[in-house]
Amino acid sequence: MEKSAKAVTPAPPPVPLNVPVADSHTHIDMQDAGVEETLAAAAEVGVTTLIQVGCDLERSRWSARAAAEHDAVWAAVALHPNEAPRLALGEGGWKALDAALEGIAELAARPEVLGVGETGLDHYRTGPEGREAQQYSFRRHIELAKRLDKALVIHDREAHEDVLRILEEEGAPERTVFHCFSGDAAMAEVCAAKGWFMSFAGNVTFKNARPLRDALAAAPPELLLVETDAPFLTPAPYRGRPNAPYLIPYTLRVMAEVKGMTEDALAEHIAANTARAFGYPR
Template sequence: MAGHSHGRRGDPPPAPEPLPVAVADAHTHLYIAAPDDPAGALAAARAVGVDRVVEVGCDVPSSRAAVALAEAYPGVLAAVAVHPNDAPDLPDLPAALAEIDALAARPRVRAVGETGLDRFRTGDAGRAAQEESFRAHIAIAKRHGKPLMIHDRDAHDDIFRVLESEGAPDTVVFHCFSGDATMARHCADRGWYASFAGNVTFKNAAELRAAAAVLPAELLLVETDAPYLTPMPYRGRPNAPYLVPLTVRALAEVRGVAVDELCGALSANAGRVFGTW
């Protein structure tokens, strides 16, 4: 989740050309992007070759909603967490974490996240609570044998420090990967996945594209983070899972591979991380 601002200007972009091989949106927020019509959003995504999504909660209510959506729709799996920017503001963080722990046991929950650290929106006063929450989510992921889905904003070194001190779960996904090629190699050396969102298409994202170019194909995922980070040429307009093909085609160009080849890898990776939908 890119931030807390839900407003997006303009009409939804037109549907892109369908992908030749279906892929998964590895991180979306339909409770914000399509609160009144999740079925319509899922149908629009399927029509362009995005046949599966991971619905991600950012607090206890949205995590409950993610589980309910995943239990209602076969093309949806859930991830549950307290977002790092929310952790310092909760009146009872341990109670919220206990609720996330209980939700993580549900069979349609396939990841714990998004959790991590955010040095952009949370200042010094909130850092201890953020780190406490992150460490607790790592423990929850390991306890339930679920992948850990990481939110990392301006916090690369601290994220690595905490993962190394706690011991990372078997599967780690850096949602909306925000590092450079050096960080991508660091993650690849540890077998950690990088999920790329629409910001990889932005003009000023040369370092992000360099990271996408060097990451091993078997560690690559794609996501929308909808309604945020709408790919070019529609930056600033509302995002939704049906726009994944724009990011996939940009990634294929960056990596110098055919779109169908990349789709096959992305689909296989999503299945390896999240299991069957």
């Protein structure tokens, strides 16, 4: 009972940041708290801007509405890599996938929507039978981001080589963000050479995350973002409890240690980088 109670107890708020930053990737629609409560708790600790990310058509519509209604929220819209094969291999077939992609394109054109994502490839949850649909959807999202001059937000899970190949084949948008960066130091160097942003989440704080911290060490400060991916990936020492944007400072402080930077210096970079990546004024 004690373990169960701890698992659902919210983590305590961290010491506030001196330099306000953005949570570059969160899912408020999947969290227990409402938008206003989430924003208030985040602002208390210096997290003053949220990028709310949709993973299917309905959640993307929700994201766009939330961004339109709240000055501190911007939206990214897309079909998640696991949503694409679900549609294409389902009852509606490829027509359903194309219809959903058209809906995403309409949302992406709205001014409060600054990102196309999260899109990309996921070889962890989707097997070979779904990869054609994933790659087709990824290519459509890349084209959309370039056409509308929006940031491309990439989900890359156990698919590094194919993600890099498709970006090369299609030509990456000017502003490309690897959400919840999961590559190694060599991949971080590839992304840095291309000028692609790398966003690190709470898993960089985990004890078994040495390869991820090595990647962070290799990434230049000018291309770093921080995110929660809430309600997932709650940072240590509160792993297993619900994640939320107010917990960003825990992750940022570990990042600063890995980079050998002061907390304030890294926060300045992250604040500027996130605004530059998504194209909003600081």
